[in-house]
Amino acid sequence: MTNKKNLLENQNHYDILIIGAGPIGMACAIEAQKAGLSYLIIEKGALVNSLFNYPVFMTFFSTSQKLEIGGVPFVTINPKPNRNEAVEYYRRVAETFNLNINLFETVKQVTKNEDIFELSTSKASYTSNNVIVATGFYDVPLLMNVPGEELPKVTHYYKDPHLYAFQNVVVVGANNSGVDAALETYRKGANVTMVIRSGELGPNVKYWVRPDIENRIKEGSISAHFNSELLEIRENEVDIRTPDGIKTISNDFVIAMTGYQPDFAMLRKFGIELPESLCPAYNDETMETNVKGLYLAGVVCGGLDTHKLFIENSRVHAEMIVKNISG
The missing domain is CATH 3.50.50.60 (FAD/NAD(P)-binding domain)
Structure with missing residues (x-):
């Protein structure tokens, strides 16, 4: 007591x-x-x-x-x-x-x-x-658990698109955070590639944003690999497993919006x-x-x-x- x-x-x-x-x-x-x-x-x-x-x-x-x-x-x-x-x-x-x-x-x-x-x-x-x-x-953050995820160029917290101006950017994820990161960095001049595990964009993508991202993908302004995943991240490139095989592309930053x-x-x-x-x-x-x-x-x-x-x-x-x- x-x-x-x-x-x-x-x-x-x-x-x-x-x-x-x-x-x-x-x-x-x-x-x-x-x-x-x-x-x-x-x-x-x-x-x-x-x-x-x-x-x-x-x-x-x-x-x-x-x-x-x-x-x-x-x-x-x-x-x-x-x-x-x-x-x-x-x-x-x-x-x-x-x-x-x-x-x-x-x-x-x-x-x-x-x-x-x-x-x-x-x-x-x-x-x-x-x-x-x-x-x-x-x-x-939910990690991807892929080689190279610990590199400084990888972030799970996207903040300001200006950092990515004129860079080769990979965005992992297709929900609101991933879609926002892809669109905003694209509009700052980034070369954006989206890596999307499923066969479509997230079902909860904001209704006023969905047409924008769909049209940017359709016209090829933003590249999108559906049914795909990031395999490895290196200093200047990444490997992506796609339905058409493994693709290696040049890369400066990875924005992992994985939740x-x-x-x-x-x-x-x-x-x-x-x-x-x-x-x-x-x-x-x-x-x-x-x-x-x-x-x-x-x-x-x-x-x-x-x-x-x-x-x-x-x-x-x-x-x-x-x-x-x-x-």
């Missing part, structure tokens, strides 16, 4: 510790604030770090209203907001609510002592009655059960995991199915969690 009393009297003790300062982590903090609960958000990078690392000219599929949190209007003159507008919007939300956030602080370990969580980071130690993991899925996954190693370290499907175990009415007092919020709940949850349909997690904690 003495040990627990000391933990509760710790000046770094909170009702809730929230891991991740993305839109859903911020939504959880806003709900905690409304409920009169003490909280702290801990984020290893910048505010809304995943959105910050999105391509500079990315346009959201969702309307601005569906991205709103905390009742703060997201005003834009465009039908769909872009990445820069979203980053600024969430910064203003954090400012409006004066959210308690520690940025550029990495969570190292979460342990439980009786019913109190002890959390250690790269900068400090904290205790709390509850922990919410709202870390998204953008931190761990991302939650940090499963971190979830296991926290004691969260991960079945073979890799979909974390949680109560879908309260978002509480198999560890009492440890909750999941946002895209991290979907496991490998990262197309199931988005900002607009996981904002409700914040209300569900805080209601259960304060109830």
Whole structure:
């Protein structure tokens, strides 16, 4: 009992510790604030770090209203907001609510002592009655596992097309991120080749973008190898396995838009059960995991199915969690 009393009297003790300062982590903090609960958000990078690392000219599929949190209007003159507008919007939300956030602080370990969580980071130690993991899925790319993937010219995070002007660029993948990278780098003068594992473009490619990429491929402005895969990456060329055999082409950069996954190693370290499907175990009415007092919020709940949850349909997690904690 003495040990627990000391933990509760710790000046770094909170009702809730929230891991991740993305839109859903911020939504959880806003709900905690409304409920009169003490909280702290801990984020290893910048505010809304995943959105910050999105391509500079990315346009959201969702309307601005569906991205709103905390009742703060997201005003834009465009039908769909872009990445820069979203980053600024969430910064203003954090400012409006004066959210308690520690940025550029990495969570190292979460342990439980009786019913109190002890959390250690790269900068400090904290205790709390509850922990919410709202870390998204953008931190761990799905690797191609091909020779040469470790070369500096290979990236799984496409940012700005200007870097690729007048270069020979291979884009791996045919969903929104791959299509955007192909079109934007092509329009900066790159010689673009797409390598697509299936026989067609991704089914969820944005409807206003699909005709553009289809026409660029049809006219030959962008080369596309369907039912193909990258075999090897070398300093100045790559090998592609195609239905017509192995092709070797000149190459300066590879943009591997192969997708991302939650940090499963971190979830296991926290004691969260991960079945073979890799979909974390949680109560879908309260978002509480198999560890009492440890909750999941946002895209991290979907496991490998990262197309199931988005900002607009996981904002409700914040209300569900805080209601259960304060109830």
